[in-house]
Amino acid sequence: MTQYSKRMVIVHWLTLALLIAAWFLGEELAEATDESKATLAGYIVHIAAGATILLLTVTRLLFRSKDGTPPPIGQTAMDKVAKGIHHFLYTVLFVLPVSGMITVVTSDAGALLAGDATLLPKEEGYEHVFAHEVHEVLVNVLIVLVVIHVLGAIKHQFIAKDGLMERMMLRRKD
Ligand code: HEM
Ligand code: HEM
Known part of the structure; x- marks a missing residue:
């Protein structure tokens, strides 16, 4: 195995687009919130994109x-850092949407329901919504990780x- 499986490749690039x-x-x-004119539609499209990212990450x-991963391209310290960044990216891809969900249920955004x-x-x-602070910080953490990646x-x-x-x-080498 020298490449990621096709379905892993599709989800990788789809995640980038959705992010x-x-x-x-x-x-x-x-x-819109700062101008006190957020709409239900504004929330729904953001939540739909975010929740799809969560679903895609779990998938x-x-x-x-199931498919495994190609063996590491090298064993240098930088290769190990890159692997650590991958794990960190997966963690944030999971925790960030969850923090968004917690923001909704612990704030007035619960009015969506x-x-x-x-x-x-x-x-x-x-x-004073803690999950919102976490959501904001994680967005910035994600941006830094993606830039390094x-x-x-x-x-x-x-x-x-x-x-x-x-x-x-997607193009297969062999
Ligand atoms: C232009 C943007 C991007 C490029 C060029 C890119 C490129 C790559 C490449 C070449 C690999 C394979 C690395 C290897 O074989 O060691 C990879 C893996 C990975 N990428 Fe990206 N990527 C991009 C954006 C993203 C984004 C936005 C995310 C998520 C937030 C992401 C998350 C990952 C993860 C988690 C892996 C590890 C896959 C695994 O081992 O399961 N990438 N990326
Ligand atoms: C990876 C997925 C997600 C990304 C990249 C993301 C990104 C963002 C960004 C950039 C903001 C604006 C932060 C600010 O400057 O105040 C935000 C706010 C917010 N997000 Fe997400 N989000 C994601 C998933 C979700 C999910 C799944 C939900 C809820 C189910 C959610 C709910 C919210 C809420 C309630 C706000 C506050 C809106 C406001 O300040 O008016 N997010 N998100």
Whole structure:
């Protein structure tokens, strides 16, 4: 095995696309809340993107345990750091959406369940909601991890030129 399975590859890139969407939608939602005009639709699209990421992450870990992973490309300290980053990424991909869910149930956003937009949090409505703080911090942690991860991929592609990217591509080598 020299590449990730096709389904692992599909979920990897789908997760990237959904993360961009969830991040953008989350920022829009936060802006709307600051102006006290968040809508049910704004919440629903953000939650749908975020919850799909959670579902995909669980599915991906299942695929991973069934399909396995290609052996590490090397055994240097940097390769070990990269592996640690992968595990950290999986952890955040799981905990971040869960913190979003906890934010909803521990704040006025619980009004979503009643379908009443007028009860949704207004400006500073998340001021003392701990899960919201965690959600915000984890978004930043995720961004830092993804930047390091992508820089690593760029280094492999353009400096080491060792074909690492092909491991995460649909086109099969053999
Ligand atoms: C990996 C998936 C997710 C990402 C990347 C993400 C990202 C974000 C971002 C960037 C914000 C704005 C933070 C701020 O500046 O205040 C946000 C806010 C929020 N997210 Fe998520 N989120 C995800 C999943 C979820 C899920 C699954 C839920 C709920 C079920 C959720 C509920 C919320 C809530 C309630 C807010 C507060 C909105 C506000 O401040 O007005 N998120 N999210
Ligand atoms: C342009 C963006 C990205 C590029 C170029 C990229 C590239 C890659 C490559 C080449 C691998 C295989 C590494 C290896 O074989 O050792 C990989 C694995 C991985 N990527 Fe990405 N990636 C990107 C975005 C993301 C994002 C946004 C996430 C999640 C937030 C992510 C999470 C992971 C994880 C968890 C693995 C490890 C897979 C495993 O062993 O189960 N990647 N990525």
